[in-house]
Amino acid sequence: MADKIPYKTYLTEEEMPTQWYNMRADMKTKPAPLLNPANGKPMTAEELSAVFCEELVKQELDNDTAYIDIPQEILDFYKMYRPSPLVRAYCLEKALDTPAKIYYKFEGNNTSGSHKLNSAIAQAYYAKKQGLKGVTTETGAGQWGTALSMACAYLGLDCKVFMVKVSYEQKPFRREVMRTYGASVTPSPSELTEVGRKILAEHPGTTGSLGCAISEAVETAVKSDGYRYVLGSVLNQVLLHQSIIGLEAHAAFKKLGVKPDVIIGCAGGGSNLGGLISPFMGEKLRGEADYRIIAVEPASCPSLTRGKYAYDFCDTGKVCPLSKMYTLGSGFIPSANHAGGLRYHGMSSTLSQLYDDKLMEAISVEQTSVFAAAQQFARVEGILPAPESSHAIRAAINEALRCKQTGEEETILFGLTGTGYFDMVAYQKFNDGTMTDYIPSDEELAASFATLPKIG
Amino acid sequence: MADKIPYKTYLTEEEMPTQWYNMRADMKTKPAPLLNPANGKPMTAEELSAVFCEELVKQELDNDTAYIDIPQEILDFYKMYRPSPLVRAYCLEKALDTPAKIYYKFEGNNTSGSHKLNSAIAQAYYAKKQGLKGVTTETGAGQWGTALSMACAYLGLDCKVFMVKVSYEQKPFRREVMRTYGASVTPSPSELTEVGRKILAEHPGTTGSLGCAISEAVETAVKSDGYRYVLGSVLNQVLLHQSIIGLEAHAAFKKLGVKPDVIIGCAGGGSNLGGLISPFMGEKLRGEADYRIIAVEPASCPSLTRGKYAYDFCDTGKVCPLSKMYTLGSGFIPSANHAGGLRYHGMSSTLSQLYDDKLMEAISVEQTSVFAAAQQFARVEGILPAPESSHAIRAAINEALRCKQTGEEETILFGLTGTGYFDMVAYQKFNDGTMTDYIPSDEELAASFATLPKIG
Numbered sequence: 001m002a003d004k005i006p007y008k009t010y011l012t013e014e015e016m017p018t019q020w021y022n023m024r025a026d027m028k029t030k031p032a033p034l035l036n037p038a039n040g041k042p043m044t045a046e047e048l049s050a051v052f053c054e055e056l057v058k059q060e061l062d063n064d065t066a067y068i069d070i071p072q073e074i075l076d077f078y079k080m081y082r083p084s085p086l087v088r089a090y091c092l093e094k095a096l097d098t099p100a101k102i103y104y105k106f107e108g109n110n111t112s113g114s115h116k117l118n119s120a121i122a123q124a125y126y127a128k129k130q131g132l133k134g135v136t137t138e139t140g141a142g143q144w145g146t147a148l149s150m151a152c153a154y155l156g157l158d159c160k161v162f163m164v165k166v167s168y169e170q171k172p173f174r175r176e177v178m179r180t181y182g183a184s185v186t187p188s189p190s191e192l193t194e195v196g197r198k199i200l201a202e203h204p205g206t207t208g209s210l211g212c213a214i215s216e217a218v219e220t221a222v223k224s225d226g227y228r229y230v231l232g233s234v235l236n237q238v239l240l241h242q243s244i245i246g247l248e249a250h251a252a253f254k255k256l257g258v259k260p261d262v263i264i265g266c267a268g269g270g271s272n273l274g275g276l277i278s279p280f281m282g283e284k285l286r287g288e289a290d291y292r293i294i295a296v297e298p299a300s301c302p303s304l305t306r307g308k309y310a311y312d313f314c315d316t317g318k319v320c321p322l323s324k325m326y327t328l329g330s331g332f333i334p335s336a337n338h339a340g341g342l343r344y345h346g347m348s349s350t351l352s353q354l355y356d357d358k359l360m361e362a363i364s365v366e367q368t369s370v371f372a373a374a375q376q377f378a379r380v381e382g383i384l385p386a387p388e389s390s391h392a393i394r395a396a397i398n399e400a401l402r403c404k405q406t407g408e409e410e411t412i413l414f415g416l417t418g419t420g421y422f423d424m425v426a427y428q429k430f431n432d433g434t435m436t437d438y439i440p441s442d443e444e445l446a447a448s449f450a451t452l453p454k455i456g
Numbered sequence: 457m458a459d460k461i462p463y464k465t466y467l468t469e470e471e472m473p474t475q476w477y478n479m480r481a482d483m484k485t486k487p488a489p490l491l492n493p494a495n496g497k498p499m500t501a502e503e504l505s506a507v508f509c510e511e512l513v514k515q516e517l518d519n520d521t522a523y524i525d526i527p528q529e530i531l532d533f534y535k536m537y538r539p540s541p542l543v544r545a546y547c548l549e550k551a552l553d554t555p556a557k558i559y560y561k562f563e564g565n566n567t568s569g570s571h572k573l574n575s576a577i578a579q580a581y582y583a584k585k586q587g588l589k590g591v592t593t594e595t596g597a598g599q600w601g602t603a604l605s606m607a608c609a610y611l612g613l614d615c616k617v618f619m620v621k622v623s624y625e626q627k628p629f630r631r632e633v634m635r636t637y638g639a640s641v642t643p644s645p646s647e648l649t650e651v652g653r654k655i656l657a658e659h660p661g662t663t664g665s666l667g668c669a670i671s672e673a674v675e676t677a678v679k680s681d682g683y684r685y686v687l688g689s690v691l692n693q694v695l696l697h698q699s700i701i702g703l704e705a706h707a708a709f710k711k712l713g714v715k716p717d718v719i720i721g722c723a724g725g726g727s728n729l730g731g732l733i734s735p736f737m738g739e740k741l742r743g744e745a746d747y748r749i750i751a752v753e754p755a756s757c758p759s760l761t762r763g764k765y766a767y768d769f770c771d772t773g774k775v776c777p778l779s780k781m782y783t784l785g786s787g788f789i790p791s792a793n794h795a796g797g798l799r800y801h802g803m804s805s806t807l808s809q810l811y812d813d814k815l816m817e818a819i820s821v822e823q824t825s826v827f828a829a830a831q832q833f834a835r836v837e838g839i840l841p842a843p844e845s846s847h848a849i850r851a852a853i854n855e856a857l858r859c860k861q862t863g864e865e866e867t868i869l870f871g872l873t874g875t876g877y878f879d880m881v882a883y884q885k886f887n888d889g890t891m892t893d894y895i896p897s898d899e900e901l902a903a904s905f906a907t908l909p910k911i912g
Contacts, residue, residue, distance in 0.1 A: 006469045007535040013462045079463040080547065080838045091536065091610070109565055111840040111875070153835040154547070173880035177840060179887045180831055375636055379609040382536045384567040384633060419567070421877040424629035431635045 005101075008085040009252045016083050017247040018070055020240050021278050022059075024350060025066035026285040029357055031236065031349040032324035034060075035311060040455050043321045051218060053228050055126040059237040066282075068240065070122075071129075077121045077154060078244070081110035086252040087416075091380040093400070100403035102396060103260065104416040105249045105276065106383065111177070112147035114341075114386065114418030115272050116232050119241035120147035123230040124155050133226035134158025138188065138213030140167055141340030142174030143386075143418060144232030149181035159183040160227075162190065162216045165208035167340070174422050188213040195219055195319075210344075211316025211330070218319050233269030234314060234323070234348050242275025249413065250279040260291065262399055264414040266391035267295040267304065267362070268341045270348030276415040277360070284359060293360040294399075295351070296391040298370075300438045301334040303327055303347045304355055304362035306445060311455050312346055322455060325352040328440075331451030335438040337367055338426030339387035345448075365394045366437040371430040373397050374420070386418040387426055461557075464541040465708045472539050473703040474526055476696045477734050480806060481522035482741040485813055487692065487805040488780035490516075491767060496911050499777045507674060507685050511582040515693040522738075524696065526578075527585075533577045533610060534700065537566035542708040543872075547836040549856070556859035558852060559716065560872040561705045561732065562839065567633070568603035570797075570842065570874030571728050572688050575697035576603035579686040580611050589682035590614025594644065594669030596623055597796030598630030599842075599874060600688030605637035615639040616683075618646065618672045621664035623796070630878050644669040651675055651775075666800075667786070670771040689725030690770060690779070690804050698731025705869065706735040716747065718855055720870040722847035723751040723760065723818070724797045726804030732871040733816070740815060749816040750855075751807070752847040754826075756894045757790040759783055759803045760811055760818035762901060767911050768802055778911060781808040784896075787907030791894040793823055794882035795843040801904075821850045822893040827886040829853050830876070842874040843882055 024030055033042040048057040059068065070078075089102040107115035127135050134157050139145030145161040152159035161183050168175055168187035178185050188208045189196040193216040199206060206212075214231075221229035232238065253260060263280055265273035273295055283289040295304055303326045313330040314320040327346040334343040347355075354360050367387070374390035376397070377383070385393060396414040403410050420427065429435040480486055489498040504513040515524065526534075545558040563571035583591050590613050595601030601617040608615035617639050624631055624643035634641050644664045645652040649672040655662060662668075670687075677685035688694065709716060719736055721729035729751055739745040751760055759782045769786040770776040783802040790799040803811075810816050823843070830846035832853070833839070841849060852870040859866050876883065885891040 008469075010466055013464075090532075111834065111838055113877075150838055154838070172884070173877075176880040176884045176887060177877075180834055180840065180883050182835060378567065378636055379606075379638060382567055382606055382610070384636065421569075421629075421633075424632040427636050428628070428632045431632060 005088050005256055007090060008087050009256060010085055011083040011248060011251055013079055015251060016078065017244060017251065018075060019067040020070055021243045021247055021282060022062065022066055022068060022240050023278050023281055023285070024063040024236065026282050027353065029353055030063045031353045034321040034323055035455060037318070037322050037453070050222060051229050053123070053126045053130050053132070055129065056123060056237050059240055060235060071125060074121055074125050081117065082244070083248050084109060086249055089381055092377060095376070095380045096397065096400050096404065098400040098404040099407060099409045100400040101409065101411045102400055103411070103413045105245055105413065106416045107245060108383065108386070108416065108419035112143060112150055113421060114143040114147065115242060115245060115275065116144045116147035117150060118244050118275070119232060119238045119271065120144070120151040122241040124148065124151035124157055127228055127230070128155045128157050132228055134160060135228055135230045136160045136217040136221040137230050137232070138162045138210060138217045140164050140210045142167060142171055142422065143341060145183070146174065146177050147232070148230065149178040149183035152183065153181040160220060161185045162188040162213040164188055164210055164213050171422060188216050190216060192216070193219045209316060214315040215319045233271040234346065236350055238271045239274035239348060239350055242271050243278035245272070245275040245415065246278040246280060249276065258411060260413040261410040262292045262294065262412045264294045264296060264392050264395045264399070264412065266342060266388050266415070266417065267297050267347065267351070268344045268388065270351040272415050272417045274348055274351050281354065281359065294395055295355070295360060295362040296395045297362065297364050298337050298339055298342050298391065299364040299366045300337040300440065301328070301343050302364040303345060305364045308449055308452065309352060309356050310452055312452055314346060322453060323349050325349045326355065327452070328445060329448035329451040332448035337438070338423065339367065339391065341388040342391065363395060365391055368430070368435050368437050370394045371427070371435060375430070383416065384420045385416060386420045387423050389415070389417040392416070461544050461712055463546060464543050465712060466541055467539040467704060467707055469535055471707060472534065473700060473707065474531060475523040476526055477699045477703055477738060478518065478522055478524060478696050479734050479737055480519040480692065482738050483809065485809055486519045487809045490777040490779055491911060493774070493778050493909070506678060509579070509582045509586050509588070509684050511585065512579060512693050515696055516691060527581060530578055530581050537573065538700070539704050540565060542705055545837055548833060551832070551836045552853065552856050552860065554856040554860040555863060555865045556856040557865065557867045558856055559867065559869045561701055561869065562872045563701060564839065564842070564872065564875035568599060568606055569877060570599040570603065571698060571701060571731065572600045572603035573606060574700050574731070575688060575694045575727065576607040578697040580604065580607035580613055583684055583686070584611045584613050588684055590616060591684055591686045592616045592673040592677040593686050593688070594618045594666060594673045596620050596666045598623060598627055598878065599797060601639070602630065602633050603688070604686065605634040605639035608639065609637040616676060617641045618644040618669040620644055620666055620669050627878060644672050646672060648672070649675045667771045671775050674775050689727040690802065692806055694727045695730035695804060695806055698727050699734035701728070701731040701871065702734040702736060705732065714867060716869040717866040718748045718750065718868045720750045720752060720848050720851045720855070720868065722798060722844050722871070722873065723753050723803065723807070724800045724844065726807040728871050728873045730804055730807050737810065737815065750851055751811070751816060751818040752851045753818065753820050754793050754795055754798050754847065755820040755822045756793045756896065757784065757799050758820040759801060761820045764905055764908065765808060765812055766908050768908055770802060778909060779805050781805045782811065783908070784901060785904035785907040788904035794879065795823065795847065797844040798847065819851060821847055824886070824891050824893050826850045827883070827891060831886065839872065840876045841872060842876045843879050845871070845873040848872070
């Protein structure tokens, strides 16, 4: 290779960031506050503290502090699997015959198989610090539940996971990883909660939903002494913790003397994208640099590209506060897209505001083209990517092919959020040629927009 | 942390070894040669070349050259996933409250999930260089087949994998990973080969065996124009390629100014153990340093600890040359231990000679104690280990607990060969408390020793 850039750039442990960066501090228009659905007023810290840990409530509501110290215990945990590598995709560039320079920040090098661990350890740490016994959460595809189980095992904290019943049954291996880390995993809906019993009575054959699992996890936290509820995406606090991804990438680029032109991330609730872009968006907000920033979502669940910017429920069970965001309506039922982590009707309110302010772009892609990109990437770069991450790969390849046509030597960065070891059912469908695409019709979206609450 | 040693030590790409190290060059007693079962005479290069690539035959027979250059194309591929980290297990040390310092060399950070890729890319490269169309192989648990599929996808080489039928059916996800990398995966026995058809006619309901899959892969290679057979363990060439593991660990220790006292690896065919210990054993053979070196095998398949040092068939189908090794007899049928990669009746002839010369120790451990160690490790160190690797973890924990009793501050290195994402059926059994142990009786071993050939 003529180029001196190494395949993989690692920061040393001394070079690792010691503070998270809070984009909201540099936003002229702050994200809209969470509202109490009972009275339409902004949620207070006290109200939020019944469900969330105190320190996390503080982080959730803090729109002003730009840098927040990462506690030493969390830094120590980060060192078990971080820094993650910034990889130059030499082999992909060669395969595409593009003048573009492609980099990816790889977050799959830990047992949870994704970036989710960055926030899981932070949330578990603050729960432990508050003297709690444990935390509750829901999980769909299972990455978040796995990450939280790992963090709780490390800190000796109890972890109760409500897993959407259909996933519990179809992904027994995901479930066993969580159990190996000592978590209790309950298929949702369950007999353990009031809301679960009610749903089971009304719909005895239901295979569950994320909305129902959230409701059960929240109820369990509120009713159990010494427990709080934690969530793996959407919230401001999660984007804050995930800023470690972008901060490391930013520092590694600086070390290499390289500046990216385009930054690409997949977007479900926004945890990965918000984390990856944080320091770059900060420069953009402060007028210090400019970047094209692209959110990539599934065509089957297009909240940014086809949603409305409005107040909506974060969960289908409607037990959580209202959030202003790009949403398809909490009644929207996404088709069986294999990127479970991107099947969310809404979007982080911070990212929604940035998108509304035209500070980032958004595109949607269909899943067969996503798996084609995943396969191409796997064969030349070695890593088997998660379906979610592969949305970013699809967009990065498209950008690189554009550069090939125009001859531009742009530098592209994308987030490779995780690995696909537990997604082989989806890969098998692609390998067999039986995978299909789905794009919701305008009528379908209009019907789900009708479920939006009349607030805000 | 008071200690200055980082959690993870990575060599830079410039510091990566550029030569493999061949232990045989420094052995006073060389490993015994492979014999032709037809006439009992040492296999010639010409005879071996009908089955194996020419350059690999040369490496197989070379007992004299200590250092062999790694071709640039292989170095480039290594840079996609290497150097692998040398990890200081601070969290495990703390959990055990031991004065011992524990390190592990982690080889699971690539999609094949194990160290197997180190030799797969080398074998595929030499096949490509010889102008071949493709390679054939067998796979049981699936790590080797996955690694070979990845290497062949990268080089544009055809890859035909015969997968033991019971694994093909029970591990559909492993199969799909290989298919994603473009390999054809055939359940063995199959209708594609003479030996397969014969076995199917005789035993219509058979679920296959590794011995049968080897026979089918060898037959396919020999009968197909432009194909050769490749193997993931046991052979001298494999240990040579795997020396990259030990060479990196050795260089990283040098960088840290640390010298290990005890080196521990799991042992099935010997590929990981032989690679990990290579440079350390080299120092020992040359009288430059001393180390305790420990091979760990399953109590259910104890070739070193309870086997005979004798000439035997490498495969149960008896189509391969005879090798002098510690063996339980090629007729030995291991119990359904979950560490599929360690269920081999024999052992690398190089390691067998070193063991016979008392240059290394061997112990056997039972699988429930192995999974207990795996779970403990996963909970504090984050990584979910493969069952095979967990044999080394068990032994390392035992050594660290010994140090706790004696107060010795020994430095322990073990090989963490891979991850357990595709082994959740085994973890589930452990989590449910339904896992059992099995130790073959003396009578059982005597019966299988009776299958040893009367040669050598």
